[in-house]
Amino acid sequence: MVSGKRGFRLEVRGVRHAFELRGQDLPVLEDVDFVAEPGEFVALLGPSGCGKSTLLRLVAGLEPSSEGSILVDGQPITGTDPSRIIMFQDPTLYPWRTVRANAAVGPEARGTLKRDAARIDAALALVGLADFAAAYPHELSGGMAQRASLARALVNDPHLLMLDEPLGKLDSLTRLAMQRELSALWQRAGFTALLVTHDVEEALLLADRVLVLSDRPARILADLRVETPRPRRRDDPRLVALRSEVLGLLGLAEAA
Amino acid sequence: MNSIAHRIGSANRLDGAASAAGFARPSPPLPVWAGGVVAALVWLAAAGLTHWLPDDDDLGRTDLLALAAAAIGVVILAAVVAVGRRPARRESRIGQLRAAGPWLVALALGLVAWELVTAKYAVLPRPFFVAPQSILEVFTDDWARLGESVLRSLLLVVPGYLLGAAIGFLTGVAMGWSRFVGYWVHPVIRLIGPLPATAWLPVAFFAFSSSRGASTFLIALASFFPVAVLTWSGVSAVGKSYYDVARTMGASPWFLVRKVAVPAAMPSVFVGLFMGLGASFSVLVVAEMMGVRAGLGWYMQWAQGWASYGNMYAALLVLAALCSGAVTLLFRLRDRLLSWQKGLVRW
Numbered sequence: 001m002v003s004g005k006r007g008f009r010l011e012v013r014g015v016r017h018a019f020e021l022r023g024q025d026l027p028v029l030e031d032v033d034f035v036a037e038p039g040e041f042v043a044l045l046g047p048s049g050c051g052k053s054t055l056l057r058l059v060a061g062l063e064p065s066s067e068g069s070i071l072v073d074g075q076p077i078t079g080t081d082p083s084r085i086i087m088f089q090d091p092t093l094y095p096w097r098t099v100r101a102n103a104a105v106g107p108e109a110r111g112t113l114k115r116d117a118a119r120i121d122a123a124l125a126l127v128g129l130a131d132f133a134a135a136y137p138h139e140l141s142g143g144m145a146q147r148a149s150l151a152r153a154l155v156n157d158p159h160l161l162m163l164d165e166p167l168g169k170l171d172s173l174t175r176l177a178m179q180r181e182l183s184a185l186w187q188r189a190g191f192t193a194l195l196v197t198h199d200v201e202e203a204l205l206l207a208d209r210v211l212v213l214s215d216r217p218a219r220i221l222a223d224l225r226v227e228t229p230r231p232r233r234r235d236d237p238r239l240v241a242l243r244s245e246v247l248g249l250l251g252l253a254e255a256a
Numbered sequence: 257m258n259s260i261a262h263r264i265g266s267a268n269r270l271d272g273a274a275s276a277a278g279f280a281r282p283s284p285p286l287p288v289w290a291g292g293v294v295a296a297l298v299w300l301a302a303a304g305l306t307h308w309l310p311d312d313d314d315l316g317r318t319d320l321l322a323l324a325a326a327a328i329g330v331v332i333l334a335a336v337v338a339v340g341r342r343p344a345r346r347e348s349r350i351g352q353l354r355a356a357g358p359w360l361v362a363l364a365l366g367l368v369a370w371e372l373v374t375a376k377y378a379v380l381p382r383p384f385f386v387a388p389q390s391i392l393e394v395f396t397d398d399w400a401r402l403g404e405s406v407l408r409s410l411l412l413v414v415p416g417y418l419l420g421a422a423i424g425f426l427t428g429v430a431m432g433w434s435r436f437v438g439y440w441v442h443p444v445i446r447l448i449g450p451l452p453a454t455a456w457l458p459v460a461f462f463a464f465s466s467s468r469g470a471s472t473f474l475i476a477l478a479s480f481f482p483v484a485v486l487t488w489s490g491v492s493a494v495g496k497s498y499y500d501v502a503r504t505m506g507a508s509p510w511f512l513v514r515k516v517a518v519p520a521a522m523p524s525v526f527v528g529l530f531m532g533l534g535a536s537f538s539v540l541v542v543a544e545m546m547g548v549r550a551g552l553g554w555y556m557q558w559a560q561g562w563a564s565y566g567n568m569y570a571a572l573l574v575l576a577a578l579c580s581g582a583v584t585l586l587f588r589l590r591d592r593l594l595s596w597q598k599g600l601v602r603w
């Protein structure tokens with residue numbers, strides 16, 4: 001799975017984005033500005049519907065932003081590129097392909113199917129779906145579909161990996177295991193990671209930095225650095241303190 | 257079901273025990289196939305009745321019909337013995353055979369009723385109503401001409417259908433994919449498409465020097481329209497997120513068409529192919545009756561002209577078998593290609 005490739009330096013500069021919804025302008029991102037250093041793991045936390053997925057779509061190059069610029073290693077992006085891979089919030093597996101064939105879409109699209117055969121199997125093994133390689137998506141559970149989608153993203157060996165609530169549908173045990181795997185994989189592979197999650201603990205366990213976003217239109221409320229060395233324990237006092245701070249920023253102080 | 261359970265059985269240790277118990281439990285032996293016994297007896301009775309009850313008129317092949325009915329009875333009886341009490345699931349071959357029992361009985365009873373009202377007591381007026389042995393006689397005596405007609409019909413309908421379906425498929429994909437093609441082709445399809453292909457008959461026979469060319473054109477036109485429209489709608493309905501996934505991984509537009517748009521549209525394409533098949537056969541029969549002097553359509557019209565209604569019904573039967581066979585073939589192909597879909601309609 002490992003290539004030892006350096007991660008991209010991602011610069012998001014003054015990005016504003018608005019959708020048109022029934023003739024009305026719907027501002028979704030408001031002056032979002034941050035830099036992710038090469039190999040850095042950045043988590044995005046924010047209320048539902050604030051614009052996190054939209055931000056990832058912009059960085060992936062699926063849509064141009066209304067204003068501002070997005071640069072990787074100093075170059076403005078011009079569209080999608082297999083070095084910037086996004087794992088969508090919805091698994092969107094192709095129902096006519098088996099799990100393995102779904103995971104193989106990237107290499108197949110780029111004509112590297114032969115060369116990447118081992119990577120594909122390794123990715124399926126990593127997410128625990130090796131035994132389901134021949135199954136069709138309608139034979140999977142929701143969490144398994146999500147893991148298949150994660151495998152499909154990992155196969156591409158990206159410089160920048162965007163994960164949109166990758167573990168949202170998993171039970172808490174599988175979730176813990178997958179968090180460990182993701183963390184280890186990121187440390188080995190060295191890509192820059194952008195993780196969207198609803199789970200404050202998950203963000204604190206995995207990320208170097210946590211960006212807390214406001215309600216729509218999303219602005220960056222806080223940019224918190226998580227200095228705790230890895231492997232981290234969720235009951236680490238520094239993490240517990242950070243967790244209350246984040247929950248306070250999200251207006252959930254009483255939940256802390 | 258079983259194969260999936262087998263494939264994933266080893267994956268889930270917790271489920272393993274439960275599913276193994278569920279699937280490995282030996283099914284209890286079934287009772288003797290009573291429906292088969294009844295069916296065999298009714299077929300044998302039909303044979304006896306056909307043989308011993310005198311015909312109202314001088315008809316050929318009465319004894320052959322009796323023999324055939326008896327043979328069917330014997331075969332069913334042999335099947336009863338062969339099936340025995342062996343356990344069988346509903347979808348297995350044996351299970352399907354067992355389920356067919358009532359139909360086998362009904363067919364034999366239908367034959368008896370038909371035989372009585374035509375051959376034996378002539379309740380129904382001749383020559384419009386034909387005794388079963390007379391239809392059998394057509395098959396034994398006129399099989400050469402009938403066979404040639406089948407061949408001629410197939411040689412006309414198969415290339416026409418395939419040509420129309422192929423062009424329709426390509427047109428549909430192009431319309432769904434390219435705004436430019438959609439802009440120019442859509443209005444044409446909208447105006448011309450709903451016109452029954454047979455309406456072109458006079459034009460086609462005038463425009464093409466050979467009646468064969470004209471008929472092929474018409475048959476192709478008949479299959480073209482539904483295939484084009486349903487392929488187009490299938491491709492248009494493909495979700496944007498399907499394209500997004502492939503695009504982020506570096507897929508070319510060509511990959512998006514071939515590996516995303518087309519497979520996603522396949523269920524819809526098959527509906528078009530199915531509808532086109534019916535339209536093609538209908539044009540085939542009309543074309544053969546109007547201009548082509550060969551094939552099953554022509555045979556039927558020729559038989560009707562000579563008041564040989566037995567021949568007409570025989571040709572009709574063959575045509576029905578042909579259409580049904582073609583649809584079966586299409587559904588087999590679909591079941592193979594779309595095995596990933598749940599809840600397919602069985603043909």
Ligand SMILES: Nc1ncnc2c1ncn2[C@@H]1O[C@H](COP(=O)(O)OP(=O)(O)OP(=O)(O)O)[C@@H](O)[C@H]1O
Nearest residue numbers: 019020021028047048049050051052053054055089
């Ligand atoms: N294609 C679109 N057209 C119009 N509005 C859109 C579109 N995509 C997203 N939106 C709107 O943008 C806002 C942000 O959506 P987005 O999917 O980015 O939220 P999110 O932060 O990912 O939410 P969640 O955590 O629930 O996934 C929402 O209000 C949504 O209605």
Ligand SMILES: [Mg+2]
Nearest residue numbers: 052053089164
């Ligand atoms: Mg989202």
